[in-house]
Amino acid sequence: MGEPVQRQLPFKFFYKIGETSRIVGVEPYVLRYWETEFPFLKPKKTKTGQRLYTKKEIEMLFLIKKMLYEERFTVEGVRQKLGKMYRQASNETLTKQDILNKVKIKLKEILRMLS
Numbered sequence: 001m002g003e004p005v006q007r008q009l010p011f012k013f014f015y016k017i018g019e020t021s022r023i024v025g026v027e028p029y030v031l032r033y034w035e036t037e038f039p040f041l042k043p044k045k046t047k048t049g050q051r052l053y054t055k056k057e058i059e060m061l062f063l064i065k066k067m068l069y070e071e072r073f074t075v076e077g078v079r080q081k082l083g084k085m086y087r088q089a090s091n092e093t094l095t096k097q098d099i100l101n102k103v104k105i106k107l108k109e110i111l112r113m114l115s
Contacts, residue, residue: 014044014052024061034064037075040086 009015009023021028031051035041041060043051053061064082067073073081 009055009058014054015058017043017051017053020051020053020058020061023058024065026061026065031061034061038064038079038082040083 015023017028017031021031024031035043041057041064043053043057045051060082064078067078067081068075
């Protein structure tokens with residue numbers, strides 16, 4: 001995949017589909033197709049329907065491209081492997097959120113005791 005995406009891209013919060021397709025090296029219709037095949041790939045959309053990709057999503061696109069074109073995974077194989085990774089990351093995030101919620105509750109209890 002070469003050097004990390006962060007070094008290659010100018011600092012922006014979002015990249016339009018045209019920019020993203022040039023960066024990743026696939027046509028825009030391929031990106032739209034991948035959205036239909038990989039449910040974890042969901043770029044934000046403007047009111048007019050323009051897709052906006054983040055650096056994290058662009059990194060995911062590079063990974064999808066590598067798995068499909070270089071490692072010769074099938075679409076289903078990529079979906080299963082990355083879907084599993086995405087679910088694990090989501091579960092870790094939920095766990096962190098649970099911890100934050102518990103900390104908030106404890107802090108509120110301490111504030112009540114001090115009042």
